[in-house]
Amino acid sequence: MSGSISVDFVGHQFSETAEIVLADIKISVKAGQLVSLIGRSGCGKSTLLHIISGLLTPASGCVRIDGKTVTKPSAKWNMMFQKASLFPWMSVQENVGLGLKFSGASKGQIAQKTHELLELVGLKEKAQDSTQSLSGGQQQRVALARSLATSPSVILLDEPFSALDTFTRSALQQDVAAICKQKGITMVLVTHDIDEAVMMSDRVFVMDQNPGRIIDEIKVDLAWPRKHMSQHFQRIREDLLTAFKGTEKTESFRALDGSRYKAKSSAA
């Protein structure tokens, strides 16, 4: 199975004079694992995800996927954003098949794959519709199908459900996790929703800010599919909340090389 991710001492600043956004991030994710990055707004979760995807080059350290250093975006590690960002001049089917078109797949291959994926996300009957006629949840399902079309080994989710209503979000959380498990896709989810992290992940990394860094890791050893109301779910949720509350008190951070970063208090 492919899709292992190794984030090796990644640090980032947007310019030499700017504040350090990320410091010495070290994460290792096995192929097929589902992990979440959770933290307060501005702690650098999305920046880290952009670095993993190759959309952003880190100031220090590197990211490896299946042992190869990530230097640019690839259809093999696809990213989904908070906005579905569908192309409105294309039909639903054309949106889903776009990555395959870029890779030079034949019309027949594209038609077959898009048909399968639209069936998987429950939008088979919308194939020829305009994307502008879809609801927010349906648009995110199309974006998911589009991300899956190129058969990625890794899928990177940047708060993709945050703009959706509770019911749609819950359904999509279940579906995305199930699809990743079924297809053996490694998932990295950025979220600030603790329930979502527990619902969708095997491991949750808690991030603190100033500079952004990993301060804790919680293993989620719940059976699939998961239920919000189970005692075990609630216990893990409490563990995460405790770790999350810890981010309010942190004032400074000793990096792995022994240097100390000046960190502002994030207490409200």
Next chain:
Amino acid sequence: MSQVASGAEIVEGPRLRARSMVSGFPSKYGYPLVGIMILLAVWWFGGWLIATNDDLSAFADFAPGPTFAALIDLIRSGDLTQTIVSSLFRVGAGLLWGFAIGVPVGILIGYVLVAMRVANVPFQFLRMISPLAWMPIAVLAFETWDSAIIFLIVMATVWPIMFSTSHGVKRIDPSWFKVAKNLGASGTQMVHRIILPAIMSDVMAGVRLAVGVAWVVLVPAEYLGVTSGLGYAINDARDTLAYDTLAAIVLVIGVIGYLLDTVCGVLVSRFNWHQKD
């Protein structure tokens, strides 16, 4: 449930009827017809005033009657077709060049901030110069009159197309670039599959503006040396005091301009992917 529905129907009925009257035949054909009738009436009244004034009676052929008679003669003789074809060829060639230069440069200055900063002042400066001000330079620079006229039309069309294109590029949702890069788009695929479809309605809006300007510039541009085209025909009619022919040519210029704008409007709608209410 059915009571609510039927109640709503009673309330909505008159509104729907009123809406259908507004959006039905009258709004599509009736109102424009009334506008045309008013214009014809003003024209006829002006012609009557001229004809009844001894000082102006030499210009009586500007009235609708002689104009339409001259128009029929022009059509029957085949002169009008040749005149229109010559003018349309020049406008078409000028537009083509304006499009070929304006779209790529517009994409460049819309996409690359440095290019925009470098080009902004010179382009705004050149844009403000009337295309007709280039006439003497065009006459010196080009071997044929046709080329000189086409150059003037290019100078009129390139700016609206370029700035509309650049505006369209700036409006592109940045996340589309991220998604396309993520899906493995090459530079060419990015232009072909993402940028061009995204900006096409803006480009066509620029073309629509350009057609309007080109059509206005065409007539004075065709005063230059050529012996064909609508501008030449107007000049010739004036010199020969054939005011009925002159008015007929003016009528033709207006009709063709209107038709060109209508075609452009259809193209703008065709390429417009923004959701319609």
